[in-house]
Amino acid sequence: MLQLDRLTLTQGTFRLTADWSAVAGSRIAVMGPSGAGKSTLLSAIAGFLTPTTGRILWQGQDLARLTAGERPVTILFQDQNLFPHLTVAQNLGLGVRPDLRLSAADKSGVETALDRVGLAGLGQRRPAQLSGGQASRAALARALLRARPILLLDEPFAALGPALRTEMLELVRRVADETEALVLMVTHDPQDALALGGSLAFVAEGVVQAPTETQALFSDPPPDIQAYLGRK
Amino acid sequence: MASRARPLSLVAPALAALLLALVLAPLLAVGWRGAGISLGPAEWAAVRFSVLQAVFSAVLSTFLAIPVARALARRNFPGRGVLITLMGAPFLLPAVVAVLGLLAVFGRSGVLNAGLVALGLPPISIYGLHGVVIAHVFLNLPLATRMILQSWLSIPAERIRLAQSLGFGPRETFRHLEWPMLREVLPGVALVILVICLTSFAVVLTLGGGPSATTIELAIYQAVRFEFDLSRAAGLAGVQLAIGSIAALAAWLMTSPAGFGAGLGRDLELSAPGGWRKAGDIGALVGVALFLALPLGAVLLRGLPGLGEIPASVLPAAGRSVLVALTSTILATVAALTLALASARRTHLLAEAAATLPLATSGLVLGTGLFLLIQPFAPPMSLALPVTVLVNVALSLPYLYRILLPEARALHADYGRLADSLALRGWPRLRWLVLPRLARPLGFGTGIAAALSMGDLGVIALFAGEHQATLPLVVSQLTGAYRTEAAAAAALILVTLSFALFWAFDAGGRRAAA
Structure with missing residues (x-):
């Protein structure tokens, strides 16, 4: 509560x-x-x-x-929810481990989360290469991952x-x-x-x-x- | 903010306090030893000459920069971009090299005097007040030009179009657009150059001297080095500190943070008048290009043949210089980044003070203080290089801090909360957020610090024995001994290393940011 x-x-x-x-x-x-x-x-x-x-x-x-x-808590801001210099997968990975030392299980977790929000295969893109809707999905995928x-x-x-x-x-x-x-x-x-x-x-x-x-x-x-x- | 103290929040105040102590301790030593020392006529002459040459240099550099900046602002020609970029170079040029180049053109056996003698005219001497001023104008005219050009190009395009639609000629444009802008910017430009020239040492060491052309900095050097009169040195350093503080404070208040690398290549809006004004602009540009290029060309011409047989002292000195430059740059960068990140989070007076205080001092003032502190415990000569590193850290800190602070602020505003909410702290925050986002200003700032540290001749002259000389000191000694060719060869190596260091850091930063 x-x-x-x-x-x-x-x-x-x-x-x-x-x-x-x-x-x-x-x-x-x-x-x-x-x-x-x-x-x-x-x-x-x-x-x-x-x-x-x-x-x-x-x-x-x-x-x-x-x-x-x-x-x-996971929070999504009005904008700037993704770090522009990191890939989408890294942005998600930060939600699991801030030092980005991801285990194989962590990595497959990132892939699954991307898949769940409809961004399968886009993990290696930079945020600038995503549409506004896709960027929102990526941020939600991180929320999903952090749970x-x-x-x-x-x-x-x-x-x-x-x-x-x-x-x-x-x-x-x-x-x-x-x-x-x-x-x-x-x-x-x-x-x-x-x-x-x-x-x-x-x-x-x-x-x-x-x-x-x-x-x-x-x-x-x-x-x-x-x-x-x-x-x- | 969360109530629990983060480790980093203790690091910054501790570091700021350490840096303040590093600068304040020598200043207190100077004050302690120098208090009550009454200055004689020779010292007052040095004070007068210091101020006089700095004022002349600042005023002349600023006024000569106006026509050059205006020509660059309203003319478009092939090579304009290159010329503007080259204008950034003298800021990083070691002063000893500039002096050597000017000697080659204006010196006793220089090009100018050869011409005068051939015409049957008496030769001129570059030593004394006018020589010092010429060298300072050479080093600072480009800086002044870039600063003035920047504000010329920041006149809003709408206002220029309005002026054109009202049918303003060059005279009205000057009166209503350019003069108000100049009135705003010129005092700041002149003050910045005044501060630089007040603490200039290398130029005066070679071109000044004697009872009529000794600055405070040079007098300090002579008191420590030749007369071993530390009380007199401390008294002089106290006066230098007082004058430097006033000038630095005034400059700090009068100028907004200078954008060294900001783009100066926007589309031209100003109309380019023809007639005598065009001739004037061409004259200004050709004149400044020759004034800057001839001395450097002369160093190149004289130095190249000498490269085959450089004196044995040059290479070890070059090694020491690179080592000093790299060490002090790394330390200064870590310090400036820590302070800038702390200041970006919230106003941090201690950090601000630690990053600003060194502006009021000079290499020789700090050097004198450190000399006084070390002397009871160890022979100062044995610590020449560590002391040089410390002083270089202190003196490059303000530049680095000012370059990093706006970027650190933007980073905090844009991504601080996201990083906090993801528990991105400590090393991972540095590794994944700060370093990649600040790579460009970090590369540029460290490049500047490294080049300045590489070319600096100041405190090392106070401390160095035979086996601690840095490359600028060797160049200066060779110049003083009239071994022109060897000096030019060593100067070439020095310039190459300085610019290579700048380029390596700057390009590294740009590549990491891409």
């Missing part, structure tokens, strides 16, 4: 609070106006921002003691067209199913939130609200979500 225990995050004058928990394997879309603090929340869980007060716990353990790399129990997606597909984005969401669901990961996905698009399934945590006015079942929320939205969605 992921617990945000009376969490307060501050960046300059900006303040964000959250106080809720989610069971392992949940799918949570994080939605809200620009600048509301969606990325800030993900940064804190990933270990790039120290909470001002409160705790972030995973299965009862406080994550504060762990560095970003030690946390049970960390929390998967954070900070709008990694924002630059892709609608059709590709649908494809990627499909892939996210498959990766999450296979790794049984809890997914927190930042998005602006209600369709994405619905496609992810599960629940939605709305962020506004400095508060990350507790996740509520997405379908139910959209069929009877409270006023602030109604205002955000632009429905009368």
Whole structure:
């Protein structure tokens, strides 16, 4: 279980609070106006921002003691998810062993992961030789390979067209199913939130609200979500 | 940030503190010994001459660079790119070689005086103030030209097109576009050159001297080497430090980080006026090309025949120089990279201070301090080469740091979080992220450091006994002994090694980055 225990995050004058928990394997879309603090929340869980007060716990353990790399977390950023000077296979390998001393089993694991996301045979390419969709797939393949129990997606597909984005969401669901990961996905698009399934945590006015079942929320939205969605 | 201390986060402050101590300890020794020493008329004359020659050199280099930069900015001709590239070379040219070349052209038996005598005119002497200034202009005019050219080419194209659409002639273009740009950039250019000339030693050692043409640096050298008056040397070093600090601070504040290798080859936007202005531009370019090429050509012509019978001292000295250059370059690169990576993560005052402080000093100031520190424990001569390595590390650190810092910052901004989230730390982070991404600036920076260290004649002159001379010192000694041909041959070897070192590191970096 992921617990945000009376969490307060501050960046300059900006303040964000959250106080809720989610069971392992949940799918949570994080939605809200620009600048509301969606990325800030993900940064804190990933270990790039120290909470001002409160705790972030995973299965009862406080994550504060762990560095970003030690946390049970894989994060996909908006861009720069792959190192441009390394091959796709090396980029994946880093997710298994940062020193890239890969055993034969590790290497075949990389191949399998590439195969699973539809990039079979492209392991020797550099990121610059991939399309935007392929780069996203490679990043997801690394998430699959790392199989960390929390998967954070900070709008990694924002630059892709609608059709590709649908494809990627499909892939996210498959990766999450296979790794049984809890997914927190930042998005602006209600369709994405619905496609992810599960629940939605709305962020506004400095508060990350507790996740509520997405379908139910959209069929009877409270006023602030109604205002955000632009429905009368 | 994660709360647990990473090993690297302790390495950088420790290293910064060590480097600061390396520079501060000699400075304190100088201050301790030099405090209360009252300077006599001879010392004040040295102070005056130091400032005078530096101001003349800086002003002359800067103003002569303006027409050259303008010609390069608005004319397109075959060989323009080559000429601009060659302008980068004198920065790496060992000063002793430049002096030798200038002697061949302007010296007692040089080309110029041969011409004057043939015309029945009295010969001129290159020794003294004007000789020192000519040599400094030779070494720094190209640097000034490149800096000014860079800002000429950074005038926004839109503004140039606007000026052209308004029908501006050359006069209006100068008044409304070029002069405002020049007013911004010229003080910084002049200050950078002033700092370089204040600490210049090799040039003054050969072309200066005597009561009327001795700089502080030369006076320090004479006090240590000939009079063995360490208190006087320390007093002089204190004055040099004070003047150097003020000038370096001013230059630091006035200039933005210089892009040594930045592309200067964009499409020409400025219109190229004809008439006398065209003749003027051609004159400026031909003049500067001759001024730079003739002395170097003379070294080549005189040196080649001498290569067959180089003095026995040359080859061992070359070996020592390469060893000193490589050792100090490796140490300086490790230090600069560590400091730059720490500074890229967050503002790191200790690292910033450690990388900046050496700018205020000079080889002979640090050398005097180290001499004072070592002398109670061991004969300084026995440590000539290690001391030279240390001083070279300190003096090349600011250059390397300034080249690496912006790149390290970009690396941190682009990939720092991804690397952190993948637990990429320590050696794997260096191996798989930092070295490949920074290969190009690392290669360029180490190349510069190696060439500067190879050609430097400073602290070694204070310490060297017979068996520790580096190649620049040997060239200088041969020049001083009027063994011109042998000196030119040794100078050729020195130049070749300096540029080979630069090329090897720079090309290595570019290849690793590709």
